Amino acid sequence: MNIVFFTHPEFTHSLSISKYAEMLAMGMLKRHHSVELWTAKEFFYKVPFSNFLKKWFGYLDRFVIFPLIVKMRLMDCPEDTLFVFTDQALGPWIPLVANRPHVVHCHDFLALRAALNEFPENKLGLTGKIYQKWIRKGYRKGGNFISISQKTQSDLHHFLNFDPQLSEVVYNGLNQDFKPGDPDLARRKLTKHLKLNLDEGYIMHIGGNQFYKNRIGALKIYIKWRENTLKKLPLLMVGSKLTKEMAKLLKTTEFAKDIHFVSKISDKLLHLVYQGATTLLFPSLEEGFGWPIAEAMASGCPVITTDKAPMNEVGGESCSYLPPYENENGAEEWAMKCAAILHETIELSSEDRGKLITSGIENAKRFNTENSMWNIERIYRKVISEYYS
Secondary structure, X not given: OEEEEEOOOHHHOOHHHHHHXXXXXXXXXXXXXXXXXXXXXXXXXXXXXXXXXXXXXXXXXXXXXXXXXXXXXXXXXXXXXXXXXXXXXXXXXXXXXXXXXXXXXXXXXXXXXXXXXXXXXXXXXXXXXXXXXXXXXXXXXXXXXXEOOHHXXXXXXXXXXXXXXXXXXXXXXXXXXXXXXXXXXXXXXXXXXXXXXXXXXXXXXXXXXOHHHOHHHHHHHHXXXXXXXXXXXXXXXXEOOOOHHHHHHHOOOHHHHHEEEEOOOOHHXXXXXXXHOOEXXXXXXXXXXXXXXXXXXXXXXXXXXXXXXXHHHHHOOOOEEEOOOOOHHHHHHHHHHHHHHHHHHHOOOHHHHHHHHHHXXXXXXXXXXXXXXXXXXXXXXXXXXXXOO
């Protein structure tokens, strides 16, 4: 097949989707397909203006200049080319090839749901709402979709105004070789590298500061747990640096000294963090998939996450589950319930902990990159064959 992948330009800093696009491209190259990556380049964006103006100049590059370039390049594209959009957020470009074989990969619809005022914690302004409406209008021109979870597929069907020609779920494959290791050895190495006392174990959270990651919720659960236990396991917050809101919360607790924020760690170090953790505490409000759940399970780390799709879709019967967070009014009671579940998981007997770890390792095998690539290739071939049948 001749495959053209549309992906986000570098200047939008969509790192996770860029990695996903690279994974797709490499996967198809290994299967001996012809592959190209198309995206907008910097023209107006590189003009030295303020960040506010650069954003708007970036829109000119993406939605005025790039579509003109695509229309010219299409004239030289083989007729049997398959056009693949690596993210449904590239919706404004989809009408350019809507009448040719195409597939749209869907990750999550959190931004669109925010534009529709579904999340009080994350309200979009007028321009953000207009942009999301434009994206939605664009992917409604698509006919073939691959979603990374059943939850994402459900949201897709909700926001489409028609039954798509093709809509399948293909779970993400783990893009690194996460596997169990010796927890004691991992902790010793981390203690030395991070200069923290992690020898007795630790609770970990991983993620950015997006509202749906609920990092402030993870902190509240940990603090509530420490208030009701004699154990002194530290909390390792891997990912983005703490926010002003988090710093304010930490000033109210005596356990702040045991909460450590670690950012910009290598992949090798991340593997050790998973292997040495007593448990992953992942109380997300929403997700498109929930990579850390699968990564932790594959690494032999017990997982505590939210009992809500897609987190429970990924975790299956191999995780401990927290009640979903409702609103600020019930935050204290929610934190108490979650702290009790955290305590129960930490206090599991060696036998029960072993069973949970074994179950998680087996469950994580569902998220196999080779299987994902095979299924994606199958769908690509199906779209091409049905277009010309």
